Amino acid sequence: MTPSRFHPASAPDYLPPAQMRSLQLDRLRDVLQRAFDHVELFRARLDERDLTPADIRGLEDIAKLPFTTKTDLRDTYPFGLFASPMQEVVRLHASSGTTGKPIVVAYTREDLDVWTNVMVRSLASCGITHGDIVQNAYGYGLFTGGLGAHYGAEALGATVIPISGGNTERQIMVMKDFKVTAICCTPSYFIHLLERAGELGIDVRRLPLRAGVFGAEPWTESMRRHIESAGGIRAFDIYGLSEITGPGVAIECCAQRGLHLFEDHFYPEIVDPETGEPLPEGCEGELVITTLSKRAMPMIRYRTRDITALISEPCPCGRTLRRVRRIGRRSDDMIILRGINVFPSQIESALMSVEGTLPHYQIVLTREKGLDQMEVLVEVTPEVFSDQIGALETLHDKLIYELDQTLGLRVAIRLVRPQTIQRSEGKAQRVSDRRSLG
Amino acid sequence: MKIHQLSLFLENQPGQMLEPCRLLAGAGIDIRTLSLADTRQFGILRVIVSDWKNAAVLLQNAGYVVNVTEVVAIEVADRPGGLAELMAIFENSGINIEYMYAFPFGRQGRAVLIFRFDQPDAAIERLQAACINVVDSVDVYNKIF
Numbered sequence: 001m002t003p004s005r006f007h008p009a010s011a012p013d014y015l016p017p018a019q020m021r022s023l024q025l026d027r028l029r030d031v032l033q034r035a036f037d038h039v040e041l042f043r044a045r046l047d048e049r050d051l052t053p054a055d056i057r058g059l060e061d062i063a064k065l066p067f068t069t070k071t072d073l074r075d076t077y078p079f080g081l082f083a084s085p086m087q088e089v090v091r092l093h094a095s096s097g098t099t100g101k102p103i104v105v106a107y108t109r110e111d112l113d114v115w116t117n118v119m120v121r122s123l124a125s126c127g128i129t130h131g132d133i134v135q136n137a138y139g140y141g142l143f144t145g146g147l148g149a150h151y152g153a154e155a156l157g158a159t160v161i162p163i164s165g166g167n168t169e170r171q172i173m174v175m176k177d178f179k180v181t182a183i184c185c186t187p188s189y190f191i192h193l194l195e196r197a198g199e200l201g202i203d204v205r206r207l208p209l210r211a212g213v214f215g216a217e218p219w220t221e222s223m224r225r226h227i228e229s230a231g232g233i234r235a236f237d238i239y240g241l242s243e244i245t246g247p248g249v250a251i252e253c254c255a256q257r258g259l260h261l262f263e264d265h266f267y268p269e270i271v272d273p274e275t276g277e278p279l280p281e282g283c284e285g286e287l288v289i290t291t292l293s294k295r296a297m298p299m300i301r302y303r304t305r306d307i308t309a310l311i312s313e314p315c316p317c318g319r320t321l322r323r324v325r326r327i328g329r330r331s332d333d334m335i336i337l338r339g340i341n342v343f344p345s346q347i348e349s350a351l352m353s354v355e356g357t358l359p360h361y362q363i364v365l366t367r368e369k370g371l372d373q374m375e376v377l378v379e380v381t382p383e384v385f386s387d388q389i390g391a392l393e394t395l396h397d398k399l400i401y402e403l404d405q406t407l408g409l410r411v412a413i414r415l416v417r418p419q420t421i422q423r424s425e426g427k428a429q430r431v432s433d434r435r436s437l438g
Numbered sequence: 439m440k441i442h443q444l445s446l447f448l449e450n451q452p453g454q455m456l457e458p459c460r461l462l463a464g465a466g467i468d469i470r471t472l473s474l475a476d477t478r479q480f481g482i483l484r485v486i487v488s489d490w491k492n493a494a495v496l497l498q499n500a501g502y503v504v505n506v507t508e509v510v511a512i513e514v515a516d517r518p519g520g521l522a523e524l525m526a527i528f529e530n531s532g533i534n535i536e537y538m539y540a541f542p543f544g545r546q547g548r549a550v551l552i553f554r555f556d557q558p559d560a561a562i563e564r565l566q567a568a569c570i571n572v573v574d575s576v577d578v579y580n581k582i583f
Binding site for chain 2: 380382385386388396414415417418420
């Protein structure tokens with residue numbers, strides 16, 4: 001494999017740690033002051049603790065600061081955490097929240113430049129250069145995946161095909177005819193694409209495609225091995241979340257041993273997911289990120305709910321950026337399905353709105369032909385049961401419609417007999433994830 | 439005039455019929471007639487039994503969702519044209535038959551049909567005006583066989 005060529009934008013990836021810490025501290029002070037001056041919620045929380053940004057003298061002092069959670073974004077929907085006036089906001093994105101209301105994120109011109117910069121460095125880290133033809137099959141729209149990868153690849157000087165998601169046969173035709181060398185999409189979608197190509201008699205290994213940048217959902221090492229051998233490519237894991245910026249928060253390098261986090265813009269901490277206490281370096285816990293340069297919407301100690309560990313040992317690739325271990329699980333019950341965030345509570349509210357009361361239900365996640373599928377098993381209650389087939393079919397269709405409206409996702413519903421979904425002691429096991437077979 | 443039918447929700451899987459039949463058998467409850475409506479995913483078992491009240495409690499206690507519906511049992515002549523004559527009564531009435539099924543056995547050249555009408559009272563009125571025998575519950579549960 002050709003080693004990744006050096007791109008000028010990647011210079012901060014190799015900053016000596018001492019300089020990186022100093023840069024982080026400068027930027028941390030700036031962003032805290034900015035949030036304190038412009039974000040009411042943040043200022044109120046510091047006031048409660050009798051703190052001001054001036055109390056943060058070293059990076060370790062960050063632990064004194066309050067966390068920001070997804071709930072805060074929901075409670076201040078849509079613009080409550082913005083630190084810039086709308087005249088300076090040039091872009092809004094949104095992702096699903098827990099109650100059907102999305103979470104809105106904002107970017108100034110400078111924020112978009114930072115995002116593009118980290119995406120350039122991400123793609124460069126995967127060995128993608130200005131000579132590559134990049135098929136961007138992340139969804140374009142409110143989801144950050146599409147535009148994030150698009151502007152990064154374009155700024156890198158690659159040829160971007162903004163094909164967006166879906167229409168698999170056209171994706172395969174384009175991949176083949178346009179001599180695509182790199183693809184960006186969710187890993188499950190790429191597996192689906194590989195299978196469809198096989199059915200069409202196209203061997204992707206024989207195409208010029210050589211790299212894939214896969215993210216927006218957790219995926220396993222066995223999926224990677226499958227993708228790499230069946231696709232004849234190298235598969236890289238990219239990490240990001242809209243609240244922080246979108247894709248490009250962290251990325252693998254040619255060593256594929258953890259994801260380098262772009263620490264000059266995103267300050268990482270690992271905390272105990274239960275107590276919130278910072279954990280010693282190398283321990284597994286919840287990733288907390290502070291955006292060091294965000295202007296429109298600074299996130300101070302944002303709880304990502306992603307479980308990982310920080311790796312500080314030097315990486316064979318030469319980058320000095322610390323790495324996070326690949327993320328396989330979350331500390332909350334959020335499901336990531338085809339790049340879309342789904343919370344069981346959203347499913348509950350949809351079921352409630354159709355049936356009036358909450359029936360027993362279970363979410364079953366499977367992977368069919370490489371594509372993630374969600375089926376919701378719903379116990380039939382006496383309230384909704386009818387002796388007429390038509391009435392039950394209407395109920396079935398209403399449930400599908402309501403879930404589609406709430407999640408923006410077509411979900412299968414299966415009506416089941418009462419008492420057939422296993423009851424558990426304590427916290428209900430709402431989700432049965434059978435996808436891990438890879 | 440109307441008789442009680444029990445409907446049970448079943449999943450469309452092998453073995454689903456056995457348990458409710460066993461439960462009824464164990465309690466000495468006789469199934470007079472039944473019909474099974476099915477879709478790809480699920481089915482509805484509709485039964486008329488000798489003791490619907492106890493049968494409903496029994497099935498509910500065993501975890502079934504049970505729906506009690508009033509249906510109309512009608513006796514017709516078991517000969518060519520028998521059903522057509524009956525259907526003619528509802529012509530232009532606006533009364534809709536939601537579903538229907540027949541008793542497996544007739545008696546003395548008569549067949550018994552079970553109807554679920556959208557307007558059962560209007561249907562019964564028309565049937566009686568046409569001198570059609572609407573079988574009452576005592577007949578259905580006890581006498582027919």
